[in-house]
Amino acid sequence: MKLTVLGCYGGYPTNNTGTSSYLLESDDFHLLIDAGSYSLLTLENHLDPLELDAVLLSHYHHDHIADLGVLQFTRLLKRDKHGNKASLLPIYSHDEDEIHFKQMTFENVSEGIAYNHDEKTTIGPFVIQHMKTLHPVPCFALKITERSSGKVLVFTADSGFLEEFNAFSEAADCLLADSNFYKGMENHSVHMSSKECGSIARKAKVKKLILTHLPQEGNLDDLVQEAKEETVDTEVLLAKKDTHYYI
Ligand SMILES: [Zn+2]
Ligand SMILES: [Zn+2]
Secondary structure, three states, X not given: OEEEEEEEEOOOOEOOEEEOEEEEEEOOEEEEEEEOOOHHHHHOOXXXXXXXXXEEOOOXXXXXXXXXXXXXXXXXXXXXXXXXXXXXXXXXEOOOOHHHHHHOOEOOOEEXXXXXXXXOEEEOOEEEEEEEOEOOOOOEEEEEEEOXXXXXXXXXXXXXXXXXXXXXXXXXXXXXXXXXXXXXXXOOOOOOEHHHHHHHHHHOOOOEEEEEOEOOOOOHHHHHHHHHOOOOOOEEXXXXXXXXXXX
């Protein structure tokens, strides 16, 4: 499967780069994971938004859903080169926030589908498992298995450190982790530090760690170095807009 970073900042966009959003592709299936600010424009560098097959959301904070409304408008108003309207877009999300969940459904444009976090969810070529995170609002980490290859991507979504991440990420081919903080900010109740991400990668024997939900301040290469200090055989990378990662 191919992961493309569309936005990688936490909280707010800056320097021509948006907030949390990723395109995951397999077998010609195009899944958008979170839809942060500026993600729709960045998506156009890779794919016509009409070609998206599904959307999967971790939670309803602005930096993860800011472009969802304009994505719905795009699918309402835009026509493809043959003059055809987009198909109904399934948006998989949790329904622990009723007001936001209702907004996922937009007549003839999109349909909200609640995932049950105790059960697996199948979306095209992917099977998804969910884990509730440590965050001020209900938020779910996503373990995404490509059915054809068995390859696994774990996305921590937004979370403070939880021991459960070690088991949830076990032997993942790629861990896309919330590293909003530099080392020294461990045990925060909203986000993780580079050190904590590295620690999960080591304990879970993760092959590739991609640090994301990045801070706007400081030297981001320090995050990589701090995570590397914790890891043994894991490749550690920074999420970068418009970059492809093959899993
Ligand atoms: Zn966030
Ligand atoms: Zn959040």
